[in-house]
Amino acid sequence: MLASDAAFAKAATVFYGGDDTIPAAVAYARDLDDVVVAVRHARENDLEIAVRGGGHSPARHGLTDGGLVLDVSGLDSMSVDPDTRTATAGAGLTAGAYTASAAEHGLATGFGDTGTVSIGGITVAGGAGFLSRASGLTIDNLLRAQVVTADGDVVEASEREHPDLFWALRGGGGNFGVVTELTFRLHPVAKVTGGMLVLPATADIIRGFAAAAEAAPRSLSAVSTAMIAPPMPFLPPELHGTAVLLSFMCDSGDAAAAPAVYQPFRDLGGVLADMIAPIPYPQMFPPEGNAGAPAPIVALSTAMVDSIDSVADAVVGALANPIGAMQAFQFRILGGAVRDMPHEATAYAHRDRLIMANAVVAVTDRDELPQAWARVNGLTAHLADGQGAY
Ligand SMILES: Cc1cc2nc3c(=O)[nH]c(=O)nc-3n(C[C@H](O)[C@H](O)[C@H](O)COP(=O)(O)OP(=O)(O)OC[C@H]3O[C@@H](n4cnc5c(N)ncnc54)[C@H](O)[C@@H]3O)c2cc1C
Known part of the structure; x- marks a missing residue:
């Protein structure tokens, strides 16, 4: 698709808004051959390539100014082998679609907390989500990948074939070729005990939640966001606009043990909403709305740390004086199976x-970004031992 095409403006967007990054063309790959043709074309015409799966890169790496966007969302095949507990899927398949297909067999591979990211994109990032403490990062369950290299060659990457490429693909970012197909290990995960728990966002509760999540059994993973409560129907109106800690929690262990797993979190006190219940695992990924809404413009910074205690007071202070269209501080405790794999x-x-x-401020106008970044950087500065970038 070229700039002269009526649909080009929409085709040249990603999840987040930002600077005007206008590619020369967008190529929609439907199969492996299309990817090979696109890579060779870009090479012969000296065009930079941006591979785009689900388009969720916060740095907007799914776009390139004057180059070729290679959209792989059409590579969305999926086959499950319940006997070997493996699944092979196109790299452009969304995590939500993969999860729904695997669930038909009572099986799952862990991705993130959002169903619309592509499995290829989250794999090259690492992949931390609702099953991470139980069965590792997404990359820890990757068995093989099919990759189109910058030369336009098709190679297999696994522990046995091109092991250096296999190493790099697992968390090294989208720099090592176009991933076209992935094979993952599946785990038996039919029902989980999970859902949303909403607590007041006080500094003590933020610190207490993090401590409870670290002490919890591996079967529990949680993604917690301190934010101003939007008008969610399950919260009484008087809580709308107040500072809450909204956690999506998933316990994939024995259902009979789940009440004990959740008790330390409920004991933090002041529970505002408790929607934790036995649910099929795919329900951890609720439908995402806002189709047609403008792409959010964000200042977003991620830090990998060992404690968030030092930032809790600042988070609460910032929520008392929120800026932008939305402001949030999100954290997830990893450890567990994530640490089973050697670092190297x-x-x-x-x-x-x-x-x-991560700290994030969403704004409606790019002119507000300096103020948003000041707020974000002010918060992450409290994370003294933080390593940036995910
Ligand atoms: C709302 C939201 C929620 C998120 N939640 C989580 C979460 O819970 N856990 C987590 O770990 N991450 C999370 N992320 C981060 C997300 O997983 C990564 O940004 C991921 O790389 C996005 O993949 P994508 O294909 O959707 O995005 P894209 O922007 O299309 O791609 C992201 C990067 O991966 C590269 N890439 C994509 N597909 C391929 C491919 N087939 N071959 C080679 N390179 C490729 C792109 O070139 C780009 O550099 C979240 C992001 C957003 C916006």
Whole structure:
């Protein structure tokens, strides 16, 4: 698709808004051959390539100014082998679609907390989500990848074939070729005990939640966001606009043990909403709305740390004086199975860090970004031992 095409403006967007990055063309690959043709064309015409899967890169790496966007979202095949507990899928398949297909067999591979990211994109990032403490990062369950190299050659990457490429793909970012197909290990995960728990966002509760999540059994993973409560229907109106700690929690262990797993979190006190229940695992990924809404413009910074205690007071202070269209501080406690894999076994650089934390401010106008970045950087500065970038 070229700039002269009526649909080009929409085709040249990603999840986040930002600067005007206008590619020369967008190529939609439907199969492996299309990817090979696109890579060779870009090479022969000296065009930079941006591979785009789900388009969720916060740095907007799914676009390139004047280059070729190679959109692989059409590579969305999926086959499950329940006997070997493996699944092979196109790299452009979304995590939500993969999860739904695997669930038909009572099986799952862990991705992130959002169903619309592509499995290829989250794999080259690392992949931390609702099953990470139980069965590792997404990359820890990757068995093989089919890759189109910058030469336009098709290669297999696994522990046995091109092991250096296999190492790099697992958390090294989208720099090593176009991943076209992935094979993952599956785990038996039919029902989980999970859902949303909403607590007041006080500094004590933020610190207490992090401590409880670290002490919890591996079967539990949680993604917690301190934010101003939007008008969610399950919260009484008087809580809308107040500072809450909204956690999506997933316990993939024995359902009978789940009440004990969750008790330390409920004991933090002041529970505002408790929607934790036995659910099929795919329900951890609720439908995502806002189709047609403008792409959010964000200042977003991620830090890999061992504690968030030092930032809790600042988070609460910032929520007392929110800026932008939305402001949030999110954290997830990792550890567990994430640490079973040796640090040097994959390109993922943060395995030794216990917590993935990020601060974000969304704005409606790019002119507001300096103020948003000041707020974000002001918060992450409290994370003294933070290593940036995910
Ligand atoms: C709302 C939201 C929630 C998120 N939640 C989580 C989470 O819970 N856990 C987590 O780990 N991450 C999370 N992320 C981060 C996300 O997983 C990564 O940014 C991921 O790389 C996005 O993949 P994508 O294909 O959707 O994005 P894209 O922007 O299309 O791609 C991201 C990067 O991967 C490269 N890439 C994509 N596909 C391929 C491919 N087939 N071959 C080679 N390179 C490729 C791109 O070139 C780009 O550099 C979240 C991001 C957002 C916006």
